[in-house]
Each structure stands twice: as structure tokens, then as C-alpha cells.
Amino acid sequence: MDLSLRIIRSNNFHTFFILVITSILWSCSKHSNILNNTLYEININNKNPRVEVASTQKQRTLGLMFRDKLDNDHGMLFIYRQEQYLSFWMKNTKIPLSIAFIDSNGKIIQVESMTPYSLINHVSKDKVKYALEMREGWFRENGIKVGSKVSFPSKINRIDVK
Numbered sequence: 001m002d003l004s005l006r007i008i009r010s011n012n013f014h015t016f017f018i019l020v021i022t023s024i025l026w027s028c029s030k031h032s033n034i035l036n037n038t039l040y041e042i043n044i045n046n047k048n049p050r051v052e053v054a055s056t057q058k059q060r061t062l063g064l065m066f067r068d069k070l071d072n073d074h075g076m077l078f079i080y081r082q083e084q085y086l087s088f089w090m091k092n093t094k095i096p097l098s099i100a101f102i103d104s105n106g107k108i109i110q111v112e113s114m115t116p117y118s119l120i121n122h123v124s125k126d127k128v129k130y131a132l133e134m135r136e137g138w139f140r141e142n143g144i145k146v147g148s149k150v151s152f153p154s155k156i157n158r159i160d161v162k
Contacts, residue, residue, distance in 0.1 A: 042077065042132075043151040044108075047142045049134060051077040056162045064133055065092040075134035081161045083127035090118040096136035104129040106150040111139050 039050040050073060054060045060078050064070065080086070083104050090097070094116050101110040101124040112122045113136055124131070132150070139145065 040153060040156050044144050045148050049073045049075050051075045053077050053159055055079045055159050067095055070095050070135050075132055078131040079161050080129050083129045085124050086128055086131050087121045087123045089121050090114050090116055097133045098136050098139050100132045100139055101128040102130035102150050108146055108148045
């Protein structure tokens with residue numbers, strides 16, 4: 001094999017290696033960049049969980065997937081432009097969660113537990129504008145149930161929902 005062919009093969013290997021590493025790093029970073037990770041404090045029955053907001057299609061699609069943990073009293077609030085029937089599943093979600101479906105007036109109309117990695121759809125029984133995911137059992141442990149009222153800070157109401 002002559003020297004020029006070895007150099008070309010060596011350069012091809014280095015180029016391939018760099019592309020693979022770049023792809024891996026980009027893939028890891030794209031999940032963390034979709035959400036801005038700003039925490040907002042909401043109020044439910046004098047409890048003040050801090051929530052990340054998912055207000056775009058990409059953010060709502062990713063949700064809490066691929067997370068290894070969720071701090072106590074932390075969750076994710078999914079916001080939609082208008083009330084609609086919502087459906088959630090747990091694909092690629094490692095953490096057991098509870099979800100509350102919330103109407104446009106802030107009233108919880110339904111609470112369900114969700115199992116990690118389950119492909120079962122959890123569908124709201126009525127049209128809602130919000131869904132709140134918390135650590136599994138959080139709502140029950142804090143005396144929050146159907147009919148409880150959620151208060152959102154004005155900062156959340158000003159978020160541009162897409």
C-alpha cells in the first residue's frame with residue numbers, strides 16, 4: 001500500500017471519528033436545550049411546587065423524558081393555547097409520575113399515576129388547558145385532589161404558548 005493511500009484512509013478514519021463524537025455530543029445537548037429550565041412557583045392548597053414550563057410543541061413532546069430524577073416539590077407544567085383533550089404517555093420516562101389535568105380556571109379535574117416507560121395513554125376526561133406532572137404520589141401526599149385550585153403567577157400567564 002503506498003503512502004498516499006494510507007494517509008487518505010487515516011484521514012477518513014479521523015473524519016469519521018470526529019463526526020461520530022460530534023453527533024453524540026449534539027444529541028445529548030439537544031434534549032437539555034429544548035427546555036430553558038426556569039422554575040416558576042405555583043400555588044395549590046397552600047403548597048408551592050416549583051415547575052418548569054413546557055409551552056412549545058418541542059418542549060411538550062420531550063417533557064420529562066430521559067430524566068434520572070425529579071426533586072421533591074419540582075415538576076413540569078404543560079401549557080396549551082386553548083382547552084383541549086390531552087393525552088400523555090411515559091415513553092422514555094424513567095421517573096414514576098402523577099399527572100393533574102387542569103382547566104383554564106385552574107381547577108384540577110383529574111389526577112392519575114403514570115408508570116415509567118409505559119405506552120398507556122392517560123387521556124383527560126374533559127378539555128383542559130394545563131397538565132402538571134409531579135413525582136408519583138405528590139398530589140395525594142399533599143392533600144391535592146380533583147376540585148383543588150391551582151394559582152399561577154402572572155409570569156406564567158405571559159408566556160408565549162406555541
